[in-house]
Amino acid sequence: MTKYDVIVIGGGAAGLSGALALVRSRRSVLVVDDGTPRNAPAEGVHNFLTRDGTPPGEIYALGRDEVVGYGGEVAEGTVTTARRDEDGFTVELADGTTYRSRRLLVTTGLTDVLPDVPGLAERWGKDVIHCPYCHGWEVRDQAIGVLATSPMALHQVQLFRQLSDDVTLFLHTAPEPTDEQWEELAARGISVVQGKVEQIEVSDDRITGVRLEGGKVIPRQALAIQTTVRARAGFLADLGLVPTLIENNGIEIGTAVQVDAMGATEVPGVFAAGNVTNPMAQVMPSAAAGLMAGAGINFDLITEETRLARSRAGSGRAE
Structure with a gap:
């Protein structure tokens, strides 16, 4: 089974932006997307500089082409389970297909409860x-x-x-x-x-x-x-990652996955970006968050690779 550097779960603005940053850093990346973005019913994306009014599907198709153009891969499907294996992660799709990676980027967005x-x-x-x-x-x-x-x-x-x-x-x-x-x-x-x-x-x-x-x-x-929102992250339960309740002045807004400024979750090796972490984010901030998470993952991998290289080479100091 091919083991990727990163599996990106979700092919919207955040996921494709993160994937693009990673493939341009020469990382092997697989984007798994189920084709149901939150903004699918909308005729166009707005407040997206130079792309105002562009249909969401058109933006995502262009994004997939860019990721693939740098060597990334895209697979259709719904991730049902993500679990840690001996040196990374295994994700399983609804059809039983499995993929492995060293890191995960979760950008599955949210569901609006009307x-x-x-x-x-x-x-x-x-x-x-x-x-x-x-x-x-x-x-x-x-x-x-x-x-x-x-x-x-x-x-x-x-x-x-x-x-x-x-x-x-x-x-x-x-x-x-x-x-x-x-x-x-x-x-x-x-x-x-x-x-x-x-x-x-x-x-x-x-x-x-x-x-x-x-x-x-x-x-x-x-x-x-005003909808109530639910993070699409149930498949992370086996990793011990559960969305938390978000409130505003005591009013329930919904649930989201908590991350730091670079998109890292509390589970080492798992990053997240976009609406799954920030229900208020529109397309542009979601794409920006995906970029930051991609950069965070790349540096996390570099840190690991440097540690392993040093371990193999010894101290490297001349006597």
Whole structure:
């Protein structure tokens, strides 16, 4: 079985950027990707300098070509297990295929858990959105709704108010705003609808409104939501690496794998980058984190190789 210097698990921006840094350092690299990036439903990637609006699949195809052009390899598949062997790691795919490597770079991203409202999932990444920086320009000046499931929606609604004069906050399951928050919403001209949302109305492949319990429909053209995120890292359990809970002011954001500035996890030899470590990262910061992790892995390997070379050569000092 071929043993690679590094197996990169996940072929999005972080994984391909890390792989590129490694192959350009003459490392043998295998990228294993299951073809389900988080941003697959989006028409284009935004805030990516020189590539704004480019479809995600096109960016990743270009990235794979660059990695392969330097001698890297790419395999399709889903990693189900990663375990340590005598001098590195073995990863197993869903189809039973196994690969070995000296180091692992985990860039599998995350899963968005949507509020349980009929109609949301079908429009996710289209006119049901979460990030004003990723999708806000595309819904500018439209009738935008913000579905609140936590106090974080009070921050989110102000961001979308920057993009449209017609913004409505649906309190849904979020707690009642404070007096100060009510004043802020009123000052910005943000409408507030109390009561639970029953479903999203869709016609001609577009959102047309938000239906409340009781039947009233509030016309809307786009809906912003705050998802809960889950790191796609269950296959790391055999290595003892478990994602940790992330909170913001006591509000659960989701889970993520903890890393240092160079992407190293608490498990020696295992690095991670991108959304699996930072749910807020867009494509550019994810790519940057992948680059840093690739550099961290390369130096980690150099340190090991230098130690082994010195051990074989002895002290090297002249008598």
